[in-house]
Amino acid sequence: MPPQQGQPHQAMPHQAMPPQQQAASAGMPPASPQMMHVPVVETHKEGGEKALPRIAIHAFCERPDSAGALQATTQDWRMARANLKIYMGGIAAAIEYYKNESTPSLIIFESSLRAPDLFEQLDKLASVCDSGTKVVMMGATNDIRLYRELMDKGLSDYIVPPFQPLSLIRSISELFADPDKPFVGRVVAFFGAKGGVGSSTLAHNIAWGLANGMGQETALVDLDSSWGTTGLDFHFDNVQGLEEALADHERLDETLLDRIMVRHSEKLSILPAAASLGTPAPSSAESYEALVSGVRSLSPLTILDMPHVWTEWSCDMIKRADEIVITATPDLANLRNAKNLVDYLKAARPNDAAPLLIVNKTGVPKTAEIPVKDFAAAIGIQPAVVLPYEPIVYTEASNEGKMLSEISAAAQTFDGIMYLAHRLRTGSFPSPVSRKKGKLKKLAKKQKGGKDDNPEQGKAKSSLFSKMKKRK
Incomplete structure (x- = not known):
């Protein structure tokens, strides 16, 4: 004025x-x-x-x-x-x-x-x-x-x-903040470097851990209208939550969001996707922005389960998130994609912290996977968490509509998930927990001479570039 x-x-x-x-x-x-x-760069900000x-x-x-x-x-x-x-x-x-x-x-x-x-x-x-x-x-x-x-x-x-x-x-x-809506919750976007790396599963379990393990009021939004798995992982019939919210973003308000979001537990609300191929989801960035803005005005912490697509709206959602978590597996395609993502985000978000990296499905038998330390060196960031390949545990949880915390054999893996959840809630990692099999690792530990979990990796050459050359 x-x-x-x-x-x-x-x-x-x-x-x-x-x-x-x-x-x-x-x-x-x-x-x-x-x-x-x-x-x-700030790694954490209230709000x-x-x-x-x-x-x-x-x-x-x-x-x-x-x-x-x-x-x-x-x-x-x-x-x-x-x-x-x-x-x-x-x-x-x-x-x-x-x-x-x-x-x-x-x-x-x-x-x-x-x-x-x-x-x-x-x-x-x-x-x-x-x-x-x-x-x-x-x-x-x-x-x-x-x-x-x-x-x-x-x-x-x-x-x-x-x-x-x-x-x-x-x-x-x-x-220029809206005086009628001063509260703005934080948003964490989960994105897979490649399809099938486990980004959605980890997003769902971290949302569950934040809400039920830490008492953090959390909203989980499944943005994959065609292939979303929130209904499967949380064991409820899919409803037109996402599709209804995106259908007319101009009428989207707190009342409508409260009606279409599923209150899964006292601290966890979910906006599911119907996972239907009948009606394509809107592609306008404005629709998705209005949706996420509406949810974050209600929830202190929102987890976005992003589909593995690169469009105008998905790019905007990732770029404007308060935190970004990239999930990748240690192979060449994931290495290329993760590096491209990290380089793009560093340029597009010069005043924000680098993405958090999860290296998932390590130690797959009879594969010459890229060693974690070489994978991290090529991408340029250290993994926040390294998780092992445990197909039986994840399959059991998925088939029964359970979280990993409800599977006794997944206790150590869920520790790794809660380790990252603590970082997302507080802005800092807790002191690492020592486990017999080393399910939780900081890359710094491995760089001090620790052995790889997968014995097959010891037979492979340590140089990432030697591996790339060998595959030509």
């Missing part, structure tokens, strides 16, 4: 995280070579993240490094809909510019001025601001008194250096 019309509030000034360095993007205002920014709405943002900077930090925000998925334009010249340039132009949704200006010169400039800016425009000042010092005076003048926020892209985005996001 214009500076003269805002209402004061008592929040403290936003202060960004410690400064980092990153290559400047093409097209940004001139910046000195040494002033660059790299993202500071979820949402993309900014379709808004126009104009920024008027005094310093090239401030312009560089703002330019870096445009690479973040949260800013995909926002239209940011950056100008140099500070508040004086803004005043001159809006004498002949209408103001956007948000004006950000940088100023090193102090009162009374600053307040004089603010009055001039207010005189050219349209009603409804929000104004944010990037200042030079963390001055509480100045902050309160600026809030009294009607500014929406006052932020101080050091400026870091993610903190800037969050400061902007808070200004």
Whole structure:
């Protein structure tokens, strides 16, 4: 809103995280070579993240490094809909510019001025601001008194250096949050590097473990309308949950979601898929986004069971999740696909933590599978959990509609699942549990000289590239 019309509030000034360095993007205002920014990545945040709405943002900077930090925000998925334009010249340039132009949704200006010169400039800016425009000042010092005076003048926020892209985005996001729906739950997307690697089974069991083992209110959403297995794994007749929710996303609200979601236990709600081939699911990204937004407004933690498809909507769902879990088995096709996924996500999510990797079905008899340490080295991330090949246990659970926790022979495997569930709930892993057969492993343990579980692997060459060469 214009500076003269805002209402004061008592929040403290936003202060960004410690400064980092990153290559400047093409097209940004001139910046000195040494002033660059790299993202500071957070592995866990209370509450979820949402993309900014379709808004126009104009920024008027005094310093090239401030312009560089703002330019870096445009690479973040949260800013995909926002239209940011950056100008140099500070508040004086803004005043001159809006004498002949209408103001956007948000004006950000940088100023090193102090009162009374600053307040004089603010009055001039207010005189050219349209009603409804929000104004944010990037200042030079963390001055509480100045902050309160600026809030009294009607500014929406006052932020101080050091400026870091993610903190800037969050400061902007808070200004456009829906006051009627302030709560946003976290979303974890499970995606298989290849079909049949066990991603859905693990997603279902982790959702169960979070809800019934840790008491975490959890929602499980099966997004595979054709082949979804929630009905089989949780032993209930499939209903048109997903299909009904996607049919008309404009009428989707909390009442409809509450009606079509299945309350499986006190802490676990499920949105199942009918697994029917009769009616193709909608393909619009807007339908899926509306669905997930609706569910996360009700649940503190939502698990997305993603189908193994790469479309506009599935790409958006994965890219915008708070956490991503990739499941892969240690073979060449999974290696290629997992590496492609990790590389894509690192580029598309520069301010987010790397995906979590599950290496599943290790130790298959009579196969020259890729050693876990070579698999991890080629992908570039360490596995969060390594799980063994146990077909009897998984088949029994699937055929009887049970979770692994209900199968006595799967106790050690379920420990691995709960190990990851703890990470998803708290943001950190628990102390690893020592097991006789080593069902739970951190890759760091293996790198200290631990032997592989599969004796067949000892006969194979240790070099991943030797294996690839051998298969030609």
